[in-house]
Amino acid sequence: MSGELIVRAEYSERDAVVYLSGEIDIYNAQQFKEKIYQVVENSKGDVSIDCSDLNYIDSTGLGVFVGALKKAKQNNRDIHILNIRDNIKKLFVITGLDKLFIIH
Amino acid sequence: MSGELIVRAEYSERDAVVYLSGEIDIYNAQQFKEKIYQVVENSKGDVSIDCSDLNYIDSTGLGVFVGALKKAKQNNRDIHILNIRDNIKKLFVITGLDKLFIIH
Amino acid sequence: MELNDRITLSLPCKAEYVSVARLTASGIAYRMGFDIDTVEDIKVAVSEVCSRLINVSKNSDGEYEILYEIDDNRLKVTFSSKNIERAGCIFEDDKDGLGVSIIKAFMDEVEFCPDNKDYILSMTKFIEEKS
Amino acid sequence: MELNDRITLSLPCKAEYVSVARLTASGIAYRMGFDIDTVEDIKVAVSEVCSRLINVSKNSDGEYEILYEIDDNRLKVTFSSKNIERAGCIFEDDKDGLGVSIIKAFMDEVEFCPDNKDYILSMTKFIEEKS
Ligand SMILES: Nc1ncnc2c1ncn2[C@@H]1O[C@H](COP(=O)(O)OP(=O)(O)O)[C@@H](O)[C@H]1O
Ligand SMILES: Nc1ncnc2c1ncn2[C@@H]1O[C@H](COP(=O)(O)OP(=O)(O)O)[C@@H](O)[C@H]1O
Numbered sequence: 001m002s003g004e005l006i007v008r009a010e011y012s013e014r015d016a017v018v019y020l021s022g023e024i025d026i027y028n029a030q031q032f033k034e035k036i037y038q039v040v041e042n043s044k045g046d047v048s049i050d051c052s053d054l055n056y057i058d059s060t061g062l063g064v065f066v067g068a069l070k071k072a073k074q075n076n077r078d079i080h081i082l083n084i085r086d087n088i089k090k091l092f093v094i095t096g097l098d099k100l101f102i103i104h
Numbered sequence: 105m106s107g108e109l110i111v112r113a114e115y116s117e118r119d120a121v122v123y124l125s126g127e128i129d130i131y132n133a134q135q136f137k138e139k140i141y142q143v144v145e146n147s148k149g150d151v152s153i154d155c156s157d158l159n160y161i162d163s164t165g166l167g168v169f170v171g172a173l174k175k176a177k178q179n180n181r182d183i184h185i186l187n188i189r190d191n192i193k194k195l196f197v198i199t200g201l202d203k204l205f206i207i208h
Numbered sequence: 209m210e211l212n213d214r215i216t217l218s219l220p221c222k223a224e225y226v227s228v229a230r231l232t233a234s235g236i237a238y239r240m241g242f243d244i245d246t247v248e249d250i251k252v253a254v255s256e257v258c259s260r261l262i263n264v265s266k267n268s269d270g271e272y273e274i275l276y277e278i279d280d281n282r283l284k285v286t287f288s289s290k291n292i293e294r295a296g297c298i299f300e301d302d303k304d305g306l307g308v309s310i311i312k313a314f315m316d317e318v319e320f321c322p323d324n325k326d327y328i329l330s331m332t333k334f335i336e337e338k339s
Numbered sequence: 340m341e342l343n344d345r346i347t348l349s350l351p352c353k354a355e356y357v358s359v360a361r362l363t364a365s366g367i368a369y370r371m372g373f374d375i376d377t378v379e380d381i382k383v384a385v386s387e388v389c390s391r392l393i394n395v396s397k398n399s400d401g402e403y404e405i406l407y408e409i410d411d412n413r414l415k416v417t418f419s420s421k422n423i424e425r426a427g428c429i430f431e432d433d434k435d436g437l438g439v440s441i442i443k444a445f446m447d448e449v450e451f452c453p454d455n456k457d458y459i460l461s462m463t464k465f466i467e468e469k470s
Binding site: 023025026027056058059060062063087091094095096097 | 223224226227230245248252255256259262263305306307309310313314
């Protein structure tokens with residue numbers, strides 16, 4: 001099973017990268033929100049979210065992504081999404097969120 | 105998910121090797137029985153069962169192993185079990201079947 | 209179209225058990241022979257309904273039931289609850305929400321606000337004919 | 340020891356759905372925080388009871404219920420059925436069988452033949468205190 005969520009952040013002089021691993025759903029979305037908002041706040045520039053090991057996200061988690069983006073935009077910054085899996089990409093497309101985020 | 109069972113047999117001049125992959129439970133034990141009995145019948149010598157990719161077996165499946173062993177012994181042959189995973193080894197030990205089979 | 213098998217899962221209205229609903233949904237869809245992408249879609253749709261139910265239910269003592277009706281050519285999933293407040297139109301305040309978009313995209317038929325029915329929501333996925 | 344949460348899975352008495360019972364059992368045990376080996380043990384024990392129920396029930400129209408009672412320090416799993424013939428002592432003819440050995444080894448407490456109870460079998464696993 002791959003239930004639990006691990007959020008790991010790396011800061012550089014220019015920006016920050018967040019590595020997500022596991023699942024994001026209503027159970028841990030609040031915990032995810034606190035961590036990702038903190039990174040957006042502390043980053044010196046854009047924030048990249050590496051989703052290589054994210055195997056599930058629900059609408060609650062997607063809502064946190066949107067909230068984090070709004071927060072970033074207030075400081076003229078962007079959120080980049082890296083290495084997203086097909087099943088999660090599909091959710092971004094269906095909900096139209098693929099047009100808000102920079103998906104690499 | 106790793107549900108379905110795949111049974112593949114390779115025959116040589118001397119013996120036979122069966123490769124199991126997936127899960128064996130009450131749903132497919134009958135299908136497994138037919139295949140493994142056939143191999144025991146057709147083998148020129150001992151039969152080795154490679155369990156590298158067997159990730160689950162229930163008592164119904166273990167019963168088929170025992171039945172196959174009885175069939176083999178009638179012809180003075182043995183069944184060897186190869187590359188068994190820890191969780192399945194545990195079942196052989198608990199049920200005492202580890203004393204009947206040659207587990208490598 | 210005759211309905212054959214019924215599986216019911218009853219869960220507390222708590223966020224920690226939505227993962228259990230997902231596993232059960234995957235197991236059923238997989239066993240029915242849906243391809244792996246469709247199994248994932250059904251799992252996601254079921255999970256969205258659970259999350260929403262938990263969000264609208266104020267009482268964490270609540271319980272809800274997920275009924276799976278399994279047929280040769282379709283899976284019908286029906287949510288109901290005896291003690292969730294506001295069970296009924298759970299997506300009413302959130303018609304354009306992310307959850308609704310996902311459910312609509314992933315299921316073939318969805319009945320969001322059943323009139324005078326004793327269930328909350330029902331959704332169906334058909335098995336594609338193999339050509 | 341107060342019982343908190345209850346999850347119920349109701350399944351047709353058919354071999355094809357035992358895998359669904361296994362997934363649900365794993366999901367619940369995992370969420371409760373059992374270590375991965377114990378999750379596997381609980382899954383295996385649940386599956387053994389399901390198989391046996393299916394073997395003794397002659398009618399494939401039968402249904403059975405698995406009730407999970409979730410507590411801070413233990414998981415109690417109770418099997419019952421309204422319409423399985425010979426529900427009661429399901430392992431009676433098979434006291435030395437492989438299934439019984441496995442269930443006894445993997446669960447902490449098992450009540451195989453409850454007297455005058457309306458369930459078939461009940462078994463419990465305790466969460467080990469982390470030291
Ligand atoms: N297609 C979209 N484009 C931009 N923002 C969106 C889109 N869909 C939803 N949002 C925003 O995402 C956030 C969370 O979405 P929401 O609709 O609340 O999802 P939920 O189904 O969880 O209620 C809200 O701030 C909402 O405005
Ligand atoms: N410890 C053991 N040693 C040798 N044979 C065994 C042992 N346990 C079971 N068997 C044999 O394995 C076969 C299937 O076991 P069985 O007890 O019928 O399992 P179950 O009924 O639980 O599926 C039977 O032929 C039985 O005699």
